[in-house]
Amino acid sequence: MHNFQQLGLSDEVLKALADLGFSRPTEIQEQTIPTLLFENSDFIGLANTGTGKTAAFGIPLLEQIDGNESFTQALVLAPTRELGQQIAEQLNLFAKYLGKINILPVYGGAAIFNQIKALRQPQQIIIATPGRLIDLIERKAVHLDKLRFLVLDEADEMLNMGFKEDIDKILSFTPSEKQTWLFSATMPHEIRKIVNKYMTNPVEVKADDDANPVNVNIEHQYVVVKQSDKPEALTRFLDFHQDMRGLIFCRTRRDTQNLSDVLQRKNYKVDALHGDLSQAQRDRVMKRFKTHDLQILIATDVAARGIDVDDLTHVFHYTLPDDAAYYTHRSGRTARAGKTGISVAFVHTREKAKIEKLQKKLNITFKKVKIPDSGQIADIRLENWCRQISDRKIAKALPSGVQSKAEQIFENLTKEELIAKLLSHELDKLQLDNSGDLNRASAKKEKRKESRGEKRKFENRKAGTKKSRSGSEETTQNKNGEWHPRFFINLGTRDRMNKHDLMDFICLHAKVKPSDIGHVDLQGSYSFFEVDARVSRKISSNFKNIVLKGGRELRVNRDN
Known part of the structure; x- marks a missing residue:
């Protein structure tokens, strides 16, 4: 493997990379950077999320931008505002010593008039989501007639989100002689159609996933738990690992917000990230998380794109994703910068086969772990409560007579008796859902299902027919x-x-x-x-x- 000095980069970019602690390129970077620097051709880069694609296209892009020219020379299209923001942040870091290169991210969910105002100044590179860019083009705030470079980042995700026609429309405003660079984790038929329509003899590079495993230093765990017990199981993990800092992934925006509401009511330092939040709300949540005011973020897969935090200890899959690539992307949020991390999947009995498929496809090993039992958690929560009481400051004087009344009521109790009664009272309030051993509960449910399944099979065989669904609504x-x-x-x-x-x-x-x-x-x-x-x-x-x-x-x- 080469180092960055051998890839033909300028001293200014090498200095910026050294500041960031980058020493050796990833495989996609090693294959891509020299090609984009020295070959005047269209390009296709195939690599999973987390393999360093942004640097792979961002570094050679910056090397070829002329800061003395005021027109827009490069456009990067990204599927989400979060990814667009992340790309802009990284490009600004790489361009630290390159002089005046203006980089502007534009996306929905933010005030368009502020973006229009910014576009009145020279912007050599624009990073945009498709919908907002079309709006700006139609308002004549963006002009792409002199564009030299077009980058389609996470192209497969853009197609999954339904942006095919938006991409076609945007490309109609760009000159035919530009270079087009396309980066994607997969190459479905629809992307091949884009390649055939808009690209000329592109150079194609594919990173070997096995050469750059994204799950290094991550311990992959799973727990079997009933759906109804998931909130309590999660709180037990949060209590058991009190120094953790992590992400919880849910499948839908509704699930994300509901889980956040449940945990907030129990006084956990959590908040939600999903598509129903305004940009201002999202920025406030991210600021609280980065300043450690929040311990946990709860997010959907799409909303989590662009989150760039290096010190996460845990990732929880409250619901397993459908795609193995999403599992890789999620779990890869932890164990960054040489650190270790833990990825925990919550599964019910019907999902054990998914764990086996993930192990085989991703070449990883899952360890089955148990949910902390109620006795352990009661001890931890009571200890925390005692410390909170001990550390509590009396901010203002108590109402007149309250303390003397309390002393009168408690005067016949010894210190030990009073503490015992207070602990008993608090223990009743801990609300462990009378669930006790959640591991045993899920095991019992699994046995009942197997028993019912065998009974149904016997009845169906006896009747000589397969059981069909009935009822007013199909689900x-x-x-x-x-x-x-x-x-x-x-x-x-x-x-x-x-x-x-x-x-x-x-x-x-x-x-x-x-x-x-x-x-x-x-x-x-x-x-x-x-x-x-x-x-x-x-x-x-x-x-x-x-x-x-x-x-x-x-x-x-x-x-x-």
Whole structure:
């Protein structure tokens, strides 16, 4: 492996890299940087998240920007505002000694007029999310007619989020003679179509995942726990590892906020990050986390993109992701900068097979661990309570007569008796849900399921037929083994919709909140979406007699 000095970089960039403690390039950086520096060609870089893609394209990009020219020379498209912010921060660090190169991130969720004002100044590099960039182009605040470099970062994620038509529109405003660099973890058919349409004989580089394992120094653990016991199990881990600092991943925005509310009511220093937050709210949460005012962040996968914190000790998968790449991305948030970390997956009995698949696909080993028992947690919580009482400062005088009344009531008790009564009272308030050993509870549930399953198989064999579902409502099971109603809708990307547009459409007509909507599977002429079971009747009843443009009738029905 080369070092950065052997890749042909300028002294200014090498000095910035030394300041950051970068000594040797990752594989994708070693293969990419010389190519982008010295070959005037389009480029495809295939590498997983966490392998150093931003430096791979950012460093050679900065080396070729002319700070004396005032027009926009480079555009980086990113799927989320969080990733856009992270790219801008890293590029500014790499450009520390390069003189005047202006780098501006623009994204939705922030005041557009502030961005327009910033764009009146020369901006050599713009990092943008597709939707906000189109808005700025249409307002004539951004001009791309002299663009020299276009970077599509996490291209597969942009397509998953429904940005294909936005990308087509943006590219129509750029000159044909520019260089296009595309970076992606995977190469699905839709990305190949972009390559064939917009790129000319691109050089293609693929990083060997095995050469750069992203899970080094991480201990992978899992616990088997009933769905209803997950909140209590999580609090026990938080209490047991009081010095931890970490991330908890949930599947939906609603789950993220609900879990945050539960933990906040129990006085844990946590907060949520999800798509329903404004940029100002998100910035406040991140500031509290970076200043250690918060111990834990609870986030969805999309909202967590762009979080750049090096001292995380734990990552909790409150719900396992559907994709192994997301597990890698999540767990890779810990054990950075040579440190160790722990990744804990909460699974129910139906998900044991997913653990086995992750082990095989990612070449990692999961260790089954137990949830701390109620006796251990009671001791810890009582000790914390005693320390809080001991350390408490009396900020103001007590109401007149209160202390003398208390002394009179307690005068016949010894010190030991009073402490015992106070501890007994606090122990009753700890609310361990009378759950005792959660590990035993999940094991019992598993045995009951196996028993019921065997009974059903026997009854089906006896009847000579397979058991079929019945009832007024059909419910679909998602890949995580959880039950959510799933609906079909005859709208998709051909209707110029991305996932956000479709969610807005559903919320408007069904009168539900964005947090009520779960996974959205966007297709060409149709889509599927999951909703919270509590609002499924609204979906069924509110999409009636709606006619789309061109006279097409809107169809929304349960996916059976």
